[in-house]
């Protein structure tokens with residue numbers, strides 16, 4: 001082939017794609033992303049209080065949000081629901097935790113959604129989990145997109161981020177962990193100030209959810225690590241970059257605000273103080289992986305307390321899962337043999353079956369067999385295949401924010417119930433006692449005698 005053919009092929013294709021992107025309905029959907037609103041009944045269910053509690057506070061609190069009247073119903077935005085939580089948290093002895101925020105000495109859970117196989121629902125599960133924690137508990141969630149494909153970033157893109165390659169100009173995980181080298185010394189920049197680290201978390205359209213986005217540069221992390229390996233730079237050790245950065249950031253940004261102090265006796269919340277409290281720290285970090293186990297991804301795993309492995313159920317998928325587990329164990333044994341003081345993954349871990357077809361006996365048989373062979377390792381509640389969520393995911397929207405057409409409404413409602421059940425099962429593992437019972441009701445409603 002003549003020299004330059006590939007170059008001209010690339011140029012031509014890039015031009016073509018840029019013109020196609022101008023008509024891409026996906027970027028239109030992100031651009032016009034309407035902020036989801038909720039009825040009072042839905043708000044009460046999410047916060048976990050009765051309607052009468054909301055009505056009482058509505059009468060008594062001077063800063064209770066007004067909502068917007070659409071048709072005959074009043075609806076509330078995500079910001080307004082957060083404000084309600086602050087007001088409820090200050091009421092004497094709330095029955096639930098309207099803002100399940102960390103106390104000063106609580107550890108910071110770091111939850112990884114990882115698997116070797118592509119397309120197993122890692123990004124979808126991570127996005128739904130983060131949004132569920134925000135919607136149900138008002139948690140401050142930090143998302144790390146560790147995948148250069150930046151699927152998770154697209155789930156949280158705001159209109160301003162839609163033009164061109166989203167998040168092109170933002171700092172990524174590679175910056176956060178300090179893997180771009182100091183041009184003077186050639187050493188990694190792992191001495192970023194905490195303020196610089198904090199600046200890597202950007203706001204998303206979801207109040208309380210912040211994101212370290214990904215773009216194609218995220219793949220540079222791997223290259224930089226290879227360079228360090230070649231130069232035998234060992235401080236910090238090759239697998240410790242993410243953990244060091246998270247630890248340094250979180251030591252400088254601990255939880256300070258007690259949610260019960262956000263509103264005064266008249267139920268008035270100081271908006272500036274509340275906004276600060278929403279970003280003063282994080283209650284949990286969720287990391288979405290690229291489908292590969294690389295040294296950069298190993299860094300993220302070393303930084304994690306919990307591992308969720310989303311996994312589809314075809315025969316060869318299970319073979320890939322086994323390969324992933326073997327390689328991971330290898331890596332971890334290796335790391336621990338050189339660093340005996342380190343503890344990795346001190347929390348709970350789970351294999352989460354995804355995109356399961358109920359009509360497909362082999363899928364269910366595989367799950368059953370795996371549950372028997374690996375007791376306690378498989379989530380009892382899993383994601384079923386759903387056309388409704390496939391439509392939503394096509395627009396990088398979660399089931400929690402997607403506005404369905406009339407024909408999609410039932411399917412979407414069913415997927416939301418499914419997502420709530422899966423997320424509730426994860427909560428039960430990570431924060432035992434905080435679960436809402438959605439997992440149990442799903443099991444009661446969907447599993448026959450013989451599956452129980």
Ligand SMILES: Nc1ncnc2c1ncn2[C@@H]1O[C@H](COP(=O)(O)OP(=O)(O)OP(=O)(O)O)[C@@H](O)[C@H]1O
Pocket residue numbers: 117118119120121122123124125147149151289290291354355356383384385386387389390393394
């Ligand atoms: N329960 C489901 N029902 C139907 N489609 C689904 C479901 N879960 C995920 N999908 C679809 O499967 C595809 C892969 O999902 P997702 O991007 O979350 O996987 P992933 O593991 O993050 O992929 P990658 O390995 O490329 O990062 C998406 O197109 C998504 O719409």
Ligand SMILES: [Mg+2]
Pocket residue numbers: 122123124147151152288289
């Ligand atoms: Mg993904």
